[in-house]
Amino acid sequence: MAAKREKVGIIGSGLIGRSWSMLFAAADYDVCLYDIDEKQLSGAVQDIQKQLALLDKQGLLRGQLSADQQFKNISTTSDLSQCVENADYIQECVPERIELKTAVYSRIDPIIKDTCILASSASALLPSKLAANIQHKNRFIVVHPTNPPFYAPLVELVPSPWADSDIVPTTKSIMEKIRQVPVILKKEIDGFVLNRIQYAIFKESWRLIKDGVISVEGLDKVMSAGLGRRYAFMGPIETAYLNADGMYSYAERYAEMIQGIMATFREPDQFGGETLDQIQAEMEQLVPMDTLQERRKWRDRRLAALAQLQKKLNEEDI
Ligand SMILES: NC(=O)c1ccc[n+]([C@@H]2O[C@H](COP(=O)([O-])OP(=O)(O)OC[C@H]3O[C@@H](n4cnc5c(N)ncnc54)[C@H](O)[C@@H]3O)[C@@H](O)[C@H]2O)c1
Incomplete structure (x- = not known):
């Protein structure tokens, strides 16, 4: 049976x-x-x-x-x-x-x-x-x-x-x-882990745009053409591990610089006001509101292509 x-x-x-x-x-x-x-x-x-x-x-x-x-x-x-x-x-x-x-x-x-x-x-x-x-x-x-x-x-x-x-x-x-x-997760925490990391990125992105450091387009490219390229395959910890000769070497080389930059991070800003208007306006230039559906399809085609590539790489153990 x-x-x-x-x-x-x-x-x-x-x-x-x-x-x-x-x-x-x-x-x-x-x-x-x-x-x-x-x-x-x-x-x-x-x-x-x-x-x-x-x-x-x-x-x-x-x-x-x-x-x-x-x-x-x-x-x-x-x-x-x-x-x-x-x-x-x-x-x-x-x-x-x-x-x-x-x-x-x-x-x-x-x-x-x-x-x-x-x-x-x-x-x-x-x-x-x-x-x-x-x-x-x-x-x-x-x-x-x-x-x-x-x-x-x-x-x-x-x-x-x-x-x-x-x-x-x-x-x-x-x-x-x-x-x-x-x-x-070994214990519960607000936002679990994925959203906590996502919101930490969002918080600093907002701040950099608000302070006039970079445009919306530039900010998103930092992820899509920079950090995101590595993050499709490995996380921030392995990235650090490989960027030096292991974690001790990474800490020895970069800890002082990283801590100095981290000390300049500030409390979260309100998600509203002029910065919200600015971000919406800059995004509309890049992706007009009446093309959102089309753009979602574009995103999904790329996600599917990446999944195909990941599958192939895993199968061939590249
Ligand atoms: N959408 C996302 O990106 C995402 C990602 C991860 C987790 N989640 C979580 O998954 C859950 C569902 O989200 P979703 O995006 O599928 O929502 P959704 O609005 O697309 O679907 C919810 C469904 O639940 C039905 N529903 C409402 N009350 C109900 C009831 N009492 N009994 C049975 N069905 C009922 C609705 O008719 C609807 O079909 C949420 O907790 C959400 O936070 C969503």
Whole structure:
């Protein structure tokens, strides 16, 4: 007899719920997708079919199954109990509002299996707040994806403070099985890690534009033609390690200079006023507002091309 396929319940069929459904379906999970809004759910089904066809065309379809087989692994329901009953893993993807998420948890808490992993896609809400009042708080973890998850596979794993000892290793191996790239946070912190780093960059970018040091165009080029080129392959720590002969040598050569510059950093500025007007106006010159859709497609084509290149480099071990 064939082994029973593991069931994954996905709650919320927006941008992120759709991606999770496709990722689990590619690894042959039995996926059940639920949404409170039936129109949203039928739109999700059409979109998933289209996206799978596109990934197939780009050579980026994951796993061994055809696009059609992956599509067939996803069922939908407008009954929340049906979505979570007997699920081995649940990924909640409703909007980032604590009262919405906790209302969903209190509805599913009495139904889910005691061994089920209850994961939230929350971008910033802390597991200790999200899981505080549920019976299954020991099964709760935030699994924060990066958008778009197919092209940017990082997921941050942030367990609830009450999580059983198997939660982190099991979630990590599930993420590896679906070919995402998990990182484990040893404790929770506002913004987790990805957004803290993103906002640190944003804070200093804002300041440099406000102080008249550089234009918006110049600032963005510093990332796209400079730092970002390396960061597509390695982080700031390995960058430093390779830029000298290891960390001791990096510290010996640069610590004094770096600390001197860091001492000139200031408190965050208000995101508003004249600087906001200036940034919007300069961006409009570069990317007119009526071309945003086109520009998003341009971005996604490049992300797909980079994913293809990364796949090739990994396969050939270059
Ligand atoms: N969009 C991103 O870039 C991104 C990245 C990482 C994490 N996240 C997080 O993922 C979660 C979902 O974000 P999204 O961008 O997919 O949002 P979205 O607005 O695209 O989709 C949310 C979906 O949830 C549904 N919904 C609302 N209330 C519901 C309920 N009670 N039960 C079931 N479904 C319900 C909506 O109908 C909608 O389909 C959020 O916590 C968000 O912060 C988003």
